[in-house]
Amino acid sequence: MTMHVPTMSLREFDDAQHLMPPGLAGRTQRMRACATRAAWCGCCGVARRLLRLGFAAVRHGDGETAEVLVTEAEHYLGDGRHPANCPQAPPRPAVRDSRAPAQGQVPGWTGSPGALVAATDASWKHGTCGIGYAAGDGRWGMRGWTFGPQDPTGPRRVLVSELRAVGLLLDRVEDGRDLVLLVDSLSALRYLRAWRRGDTGLMPDGYDLRPRRSGAAPSLVRLTRQVVGRPGLRLEYVKGHSGHPLNETADSLASIARRRVTETFDSTARAEGLVEAFLHAWHRTGGIAA
Incomplete structure (x- = not known):
């Protein structure tokens, strides 16, 4: 059973996101829909929990831990199975060959x-x-x-x-x-x-x-x-x-x-x-x- 993780209010997200270091600010901003809207999506719930922990790490001055947590949140958002109507679901462009390492x-x-x-x-x-x-x-x-x-x-x-x-x-x-x-x-x-x-x-x-x-x-x-x-x-x-x-x-x-x-x-x-x-x-x- 997927643990329910409450969404954040827009004000809660914006206040926390503005405290993020420059390198993480843009990355967390792209998670706005996950944080504030995608209440029914299990993947977004896991990512939202990691994002909350990342915000908390920044408030306690631990930028390295925040980096790891945000990276893991991105992994769940990009790699997980989102419902078709999830606002955070990644785009699916046409297939292209990426064999070159x-x-x-x-x-x-x-x-x-x-x-x-x-x-x-x-x-x-x-x-x-x-x-x-x-x-x-x-x-x-x-x-x-x-x-x-x-x-x-x-x-x-x-x-x-x-x-x-x-x-x-x-x-x-x-x-x-x-x-x-x-x-x-x-x-x-x-x-x-x-x-x-x-x-x-x-x-x-x-x-x-x-x-x-x-x-x-x-x-x-x-x-x-x-x-x-x-x-x-x-x-x-x-x-x-x-x-x-x-x-x-x-x-x-x-x-x-x-x-x-x-x-x-x-x-x-x-x-x-x-x-x-x-x-x-x-x-x-x-x-x-x-």
């Missing part, structure tokens, strides 16, 4: 001493997929696409997407770096560990192993080579949606990547703000791997 690095982070820690994740919904990764040194990346009738993925789309997220990360992180990889999919972890043991012929059911149109090897075949060829790679399981900062970041990036396939918004700025916020939380915990 978006990647970057938030400056000012060096990661924990020793091995680099990173997390990957995938998001799949209504034939559209997004994958993402985040590392403790500020590096991040995401990619989204739609599944067409000739897609080589096969029936295990979620599993293959989880593995492709790992490939996107390993393409970015240099081979000589010791790496602790956090994965919240036990199925994906079983394949990665099997490949580490040398069982590189094991592939998800139905995955098409024919060379791609470009002549390149399939992405999972390339991934097996990367996994086998990285002696400094350590694979760890982390429970999804348990509050682990890097896992939550990768999950949110995957959702942004999936949404940017069908929506028009500044996904890069959204990703960078999210990574920055969660890295503050990650480093406050001392960078514990799992």
Whole structure:
């Protein structure tokens, strides 16, 4: 049962919103309908609760926590199932191809001493997929696409997407770096560990192993080579949606990547703000791997 969260009056929202730091003021202003009107929408109810907590954090001088809370509220507003008549429902423009990855690095982070820690994740919904990764040194990346009738993925789309997220990360992180990889999919972890043991012929059911149109090897075949060829790679399981900062970041990036396939918004700025916020939380915990 969804917990009812009362809406705010217009005056209550405006008074609280005017206290927000400049970087958050515009973002919270876009939640006005969620805060004051969408009483019957479960997604908006969760986002409204997070928004109230964010307003309270600002009143107590905790801007970092407010950033995390507002980011999570945006995640629910953009990713949740809104009723058709919800005033906060995101627009649904025509589908466009966003296969090209978006990647970057938030400056000012060096990661924990020793091995680099990173997390990957995938998001799949209504034939559209997004994958993402985040590392403790500020590096991040995401990619989204739609599944067409000739897609080589096969029936295990979620599993293959989880593995492709790992490939996107390993393409970015240099081979000589010791790496602790956090994965919240036990199925994906079983394949990665099997490949580490040398069982590189094991592939998800139905995955098409024919060379791609470009002549390149399939992405999972390339991934097996990367996994086998990285002696400094350590694979760890982390429970999804348990509050682990890097896992939550990768999950949110995957959702942004999936949404940017069908929506028009500044996904890069959204990703960078999210990574920055969660890295503050990650480093406050001392960078514990799992």
